[in-house]
Amino acid sequence: MRLHRLALTAFGPFAGTELIDFDRLSAAGLFLLRGATGAGKSSVLDAVCYALYGELPGTRRSNGVRSDHAEPGVRTEVVLELTLGGRRLEVTRSPEQWRPKKRGTGLTPEKAQTLLREWAADAGQGGPGWVPVSRSHQEAGEELTRLLGMNREQFCQVVLLPQGDFARFLRADSKQRAELLGRLFDTGRFDQLERWTAELRKQHESRVQSGRQRVHALLARAEEAAGPLAAGAAEHRPDEDAPVSGALAWAALLRVDAAERADSAALRLAAAESARAAARARLEEQAALAERQSRHQRARQERLRLADLAARSAPERARLDAAMAAEGPAPLRRLHRAALAALAAAGSREAARRAALAARAAAARWTSPLDGPGELRAAEGVLRAETGRLEAAAAAEERHGALLADRTRLRRKREEAELLAEDSRRWLEDFDERLKQLQQDRENAREARTELARLTDRQLELQGQLAAAERYLRLRDDRTAAQDAVRARTDAAQHARQRTLDLQERRLTGMAAELAAALTPGAPCRVCGSPGHPAPAEPSADQVTAEDERRARAAQHAAEAELADATKQLSALEAEAAAAGAAAGGRGTAELTTALRELTARQKSLQHAAERWLPLGQQLERLERDGGAHREQLRQAAEQSARLSGQLNALDAELTDLARRLAAARGDAPSVAARAAAVTALSTATTAVLDAARATATARTRLDESTTALLRAARDAGFADLAALDAAALPPYELDALRRRFKQLDADLELADAQLADPALRAAAELPPAAAEPARAAAARADEHLADAHSGHDRARRRVADLARIGRDLAALAAELAPVLDAHARISRLAALLAGAPAENALRMRLESYVLAARLEQVAAAATRRLLKMSGGRYTLVHSDGLVSGTKRSGLSLHVVDAWTGRERDTATLSGGESFFASLALALGLADVVTDEAGGMPLDTLFIDEGFGTLDENALEEVMDVLDSLRERDRAVGIVSHVPDLRTRVPAQLLVRKHRTGSTVHHTTREDT
Incomplete structure (x- = not known):
């Protein structure tokens, strides 16, 4: 990785746009970033990290990216041009930020942006140029991370060497070193393996505990099922930590005892059943004898009572015989009574209908006679013809009423339309003045x-x-x-x-x-080498x-x-x-x-x-809306009023014609409907009178026929006339009651005679009284003994079955737990070994610590090569995996070997300058190891942040020689420091100046300073 150019805009302390040419600074191989405290030297390195990863370094991630000095309209942006894996790339990042609105006042948010471009020899326009690769934050970040081969944490430790962090790393304990190395070398998978094995151990432990709980639950069930037998075997009961085999043996012991008790209970049950059968037989024999003797006594008493009752019921039996003789003509008597009732009803109906006809005739002003059948039939024909004529007139009358209702409705609607029009006219009078105001x-x-x-x-x-x-x-x-x-x-x-x-x-x-x-007598002098010391110098008083x-x-x-x-x-x-x-x-x-x-x-x-x-705007909108509504209402009301007037004129003409025709049809009646109702009612009453007269004549004929037949049947049954027949007849319910009474009496007499004649009852009556109660008491005692024997036998049998089932469950559970216990033992040892438990791990070294110890050993070896040169061959860094005191983990200790004394001591004993030696060597060594870990990506640009102020002149020379050796491998090394001596030693420099309005950067040389 080599940096070429960096452009910062409104970033950190930089208010405007600042350009940094790394190619120019790296030409000499070594360059200096200097400036006053707080000017922004470290912010340049922050910008490099932000461009590559979209985030600031870990210690400054909480700081904002945007400059407090920048103008609101200036957008924060970082542009970095670099070479990665042989590809020339340019990455542009801009965070989410607020900017002034283009219209109006205030601020609006602007989203974060990312642009990744690559320099191509043929950009598609006939020449070289930048070609877009991605505008996605995620895609650009993944591509850059893949090319760099390291994450943000590794980059900040490898490329931006923070000396203060490594000085603390030298003096840190194993836990703090493990945190840093774990982030750099991504050993979280080993920690996950430790946690996984620990969790697996817990799961196995839980399964084992669950199995043991199930074993003890089965033992508790066995103890409960054994009942009093468990007390005798209590001394052999296994405890909670005993093996499963002990539980199986104790359960087997309980089953043997239970089987013996069950055999004894079966013998007691057989004896109780025999005794109970004998007692039951004696009881049944005495009970049967007592029952037969009782039945014979009751039958004799019942026969005497029934004979007396038969003698007292003789008159009632004679009455029953007469009533049964009258049952022969009973159907004809019912027909005769029905004919009498029908004739009376027909006469009543005819009289009522004639009275109704007279009332209807008077109401309809009918003058023709309505007495005989002929007169009634003639009037019926005339009335039917009149009814047909009035039905046609009634339809016209209904039409007249409907038209009157329509006229009323149309007049009301016309009045409503005129009122709406007048209301809209009044509302619109001052509309224009209100709108303007x-x-x-x-x-x-x-x-x-x-x-x-x-x-x-x-x-x-x-x-x-x-x-x-x-x-x-x-x-x-x-x-x-x-x-x-x-x-x-x-x-x-x-x-x-x-x-x-x-x-x-x-x-x-x-x-x-x-x-x-x-000096020691006989030992050579360290200055001249002579073994003799004739005149050694004497110390002064203030030596x-x-x-x-x-x-x-x-x-x-x-x-x-x-x-x-x-x-x-x-x-x-x-x-x-x-x-x-x-x-x-x-x-x-x-x-x-x-x-x-x-x-x-x-x-x-x-x-x-x-x-x-806002309220005035709402009022104005409401007023304009109401004005339009009132104009539309006025127009619609006028149209509706004109339409309704035309409809009312047509209705008035039709109503006049209908009124003329209806006056002729109704005559002197109040309405055609009233006239039609009166005529229809008179016609219906006439027809009803004719039907009633015919029904009365038919009923009289049927009465005469039923009287003749009934008199003939009464004489055949032995009755002189109809009066004698009526006197002998009884109501059905009374006749049935007498029949049932004497039938039951005869049956009871027959049953009593049969019982008295039964040989078994007569033989039982001749024997002494039965002894049923003593036999019943003996049977009850035998039942109790049998119930106790049954209960004991059932308990013993259930106990045997329960213990057998529990024994099978215990055997199955033991077979199930055997592989679980074996796996638990193996995984427990493995988890203890990976976690560094002293019982399994003599060095108390966790798996992740073991891996990190190997990495730390590589880092110490790489750092020693530079530390030897910086310290003039005096110091060597060594890794130690020896045991540490207390409960601390071992494997991550660092010691320094002093060649002058030949002793190994802790790194915390180094002086300030020596600590800088060691921390710088450690940082460079770690950079080499992390780079190799990341796939050997060459790091052509490195930055060293501070720490040079602790060095004297000779130590500074040694450190500069080491940095020159880095430059020899075509690396560019940037030193971030404000140490004055470095200004005369490093020719290429980047000066960061701070101002009230924000910091600026300037490329300078040694001559400029």
Whole structure:
């Protein structure tokens, strides 16, 4: 990967468009990004990351992309041109942001945009040019990630080398190192494998626990089923942790005891059944004898009672015989009574209909006679003819009534139309004046709304300026205090630096005495090599030691760090105060407060008028709509009134003709319908009288015939006349009651005689009384004994069956659990091994830690090659998988081997400059390993962010040599730093300057500085 060109617009601290030519900077192989603190050096690297991945680096992801200094109309955009995998690409990214509306006031959102283009030799227009590849965020991101071979986290660690992160990485514990390495090398799959095995172990454990619970549930059921037998075998009952075989043995023991108890219960049951059969036989014998003796006694008493009842019922039996003789002529008697009733009914109907005919004739003013049958038939013919004529006139009368109703309805509708027309005329009289007034009022409200919107924008602007002015006053006081702190810390830092220089000079002066103190008799001198030491130098009273010099240097570094913090705080306050003053527009708080108060008063005066704009618009629309409706109503009402007048004239002519014809038809009746009803009623009454007269004559003839037949049948049955026959006859219900009574009496007498003659009953009566109650008591006792025996036998049999079923369930469950227990043992050991449990893993190293340890060993080896050169062959980084103290995991320890002492020590013991050596070497080594992991993608452009301020002159030379070796492999290395010494060492430079209106970039050279 090689960067060529970067264009930033409204990004981070850059308000406008800034162009960075990486080809020009990379020509010398090494270039410097410098500038004041907060100017935006790291923002250049953020822009590279944002262009490639659409996101800022992890530590700055919460910061916004858009510049606070940019104008509202300037769109934030990053354009990066680079070479990836031999392809020249250009990626353009713009985040989602707000821009001013093209019409009206306010802001509108604009969506994020991404464009990926590729340089092609033939762009389709006869020459080279850029060809679009994708405009999709997702597609462009996937293509760039595929070509880079690394994700955003890896890129930020490999290409943008953050020294502070690796200094912390040197001193981190195993857990913190694992987090960083896990993100870079994507070892999450191994962690997922650990979690999967742990989850699988839990599942097996759950299945085992479930199986054990089922075993103990079956044991509890067996204990419950065994009942009192379980108490005898309680000492052999297995506990919860016992193997399944113990449960099977205990269940078998219970089954054997239950089988023995069942055999004993069967023997007791057989004996109880024999005793109960004998008691039942004795009871049945005595009960049968008692029943026969009782039946004989009851039969004798019943025979005496029935004989007495027969003697007292003789008169009633004679009455029954006479009534049965009268039953022969009974059908003729019923016919005679029916004929009498029919004649009476026919006479009543004829009289009623003649009275009704007389009333109808009087109502219809009928003068002809209506007494004899001939007269009635003649009147019937005349009336039928008159009825037909009046039916035709009735239809004309109905038509006349319907036309009268239509005329009334049409007159009412014409009046309603005239009222609507008059209402619309009155409403439209002042319509034009009302319309003009509403239009003028709405125009005034619109002007007030426009002015109010302008004043609202101005109010927001003044409020922002007032807040900025107030912030400027606060920051000015803070800046004065910060300036005092900077001056004090400057004096302290200069004093500490002078103290260090003095001690260094004094130590060099007394270095001979310091070397002499290390001499040993007979050992060669480290300076001259002589084993003899005739006159070693003596230390002075104020001899300076290396420890004195180290303490002075530490105090100097602390003072310089405090000075740097104070200077950084002062710069931030000055920049913030300048920004606040510019935002206030150079105006004071009093002036801005007065202007804001006046503007608020003007807003209140316009508010009421502006609020009327929407209601007035609704009123105007409603008035125009109502005006159109009233005009249309007036036109329709006029048309309807004219149409209804024509219809009423035609109705009046037809009604006059119908009235003339109806007057002739109804005569002196109130209406044709009344005349027709009277004639129809008279005709119907005449016909009814004729029918009634014929029915009366027929009923009289039938009565005479039934009387003759009934008298003949009565004499044949032995009755002198019809009166004797009527006296002997009984009602059916009474006759049936007498028949049933004497039939039952005869049957009871016959049954009593038969029972008294039964040989079995007579023999039983001659024997002594039966002893049924003692036999019943003995049978009850035998039943109780049998029930107890049955209950005991059933319990024993159920116990045997339940225990056998539970035994089969236990055997099946044991066969089912055998492979589960075996799998649980194996997966538990595997999960413990992968999780680093001490019982299975001596180093307590998790699987992911094991993989990361291998990667860390590769990183340490790659970093050592550069660390040896930077430290002059003194230091070597080694990976250690030895056990650590406590419960911490092992496998991710880093140690440094000091060649001067030959000892291995922790990386936390390195000094500031030595830590920079190690962290830079570690960062470069990690870049190599991650690059190889990603498929060997060459990284032609690298950035190193800060850390050079901790190096002395010699160490800086060593580091620059290492960076030169990177340049030798056609790599471009960018150093992000504000260390003054680097300005004279690195020729190509990118200067980032900060201003009140935003930062700018400038390409400079060593001569320019």
